[in-house]
Each structure stands twice: as structure tokens, then as C-alpha cells.
Amino acid sequence: MMKTKNIIYLAGAILGIGLFFIGAFVLQSNEQRIFSGLLIGVGSGLFGLSVSQLLLPHLVSPKQQRRIEIEAQDERNVTINNYAKARSFDGMDVVYVVLIASLILMGIERMILFMVIGAYIIRWILYLFYLNKLHKEM
Numbered sequence: 001m002m003k004t005k006n007i008i009y010l011a012g013a014i015l016g017i018g019l020f021f022i023g024a025f026v027l028q029s030n031e032q033r034i035f036s037g038l039l040i041g042v043g044s045g046l047f048g049l050s051v052s053q054l055l056l057p058h059l060v061s062p063k064q065q066r067r068i069e070i071e072a073q074d075e076r077n078v079t080i081n082n083y084a085k086a087r088s089f090d091g092m093d094v095v096y097v098v099l100i101a102s103l104i105l106m107g108i109e110r111m112i113l114f115m116v117i118g119a120y121i122i123r124w125i126l127y128l129f130y131l132n133k134l135h136k137e138m
Contacts, residue, residue: 005053012050019043089127096120 023039060068071077100120103113 009050009053013047013054016043016045016047016050020047092123096123 019039020043023036023041023043027033027036027039057065096116096119100113100116103116
């Protein structure tokens with residue numbers, strides 16, 4: 001199992017390098033500039049993730065890894081993490097409202113404005129869905 005994961009991470013690192021070089025050196029025209037930036041970003045992220053997963057077992061002892069796993073599943077830490085997420089969700093309300101108001105005042109294209117408003121609405125729909133789901137479960 002571990003060998004299969006290493007092969008997958010190695011393939012991910014190679015793919016990340018490939019995407020980076022395609023974006024940086026192959027796609028050079030003005031029309032391909034956005035796609036080029038996307039490939040560079042995805043390739044860099046994939047490479048970084050894969051290399052970190054390949055190196056992690058060599059940098060952390062099994063005893064430390066076990067302690068990290070236990071702490072991640074500890075009820076107190078899970079509660080603190082969920083509380084922090086809830087606070088950030090509340091804080092993002094202010095950010096979204098200010099962003100939408102700023103976009104309106106800047107006279108940005110309507111389609112972009114509708115996408116931002118749509119993201120705000122989807123966020124609240126997801127919140128209400130999970131709130132309802134959790135109320136039924138508990």
C-alpha cells in the first residue's frame with residue numbers, strides 16, 4: 001500500500017513539473033496567457049503537495065506521526081477547530097458585503113457581480129443545508 005502511494009505521489013510530482021513547464025515555456029502567446037498561468041499554478045501546487053507527501057514519512061518519526069494523528073482526532077481540538085471555522089464564516093459575511101458594495105460602486109461588469117453574489121448565496125444555502133441536516137441527526 002505504501003509503495004503504491006509513493007508511486008502516485010511521484011507521478012503527481014512529475015505531472016506537476018510537466019504542467020509548470022508547459023505553462024511557463026510552451027504556451028507563450030497572448031491568447032494563451034490565462035491558461036498558461038493556470039497551468040503554472042496547478043503544476044506548482046501539485047508538485048509541492050506530492051513532494052511534501054513523499055518526504056513527510058522521512059521527516060517525522062512514527063511515534064510523532066501517531067501523536068499528531070491522535071491530536072487531530074481529539075474531541076477538544078475538533079471543537080476548537082469547528083469554533084474557529086464558525087467565527088471565520090461569520091467574519092466572511094462582512095468581507096462579502098464590503099466586496100459586493102465595492103464592486104457595485106466600481107461599476108464592474110454585471111456578470112462578475114452576479115458571480116460574486118451567487119457565491120455568497122451558495123455559501124448561505126450550504127450553511128442552511130448542513131444546519132438542517134445536523135439538526136435532524138442530533
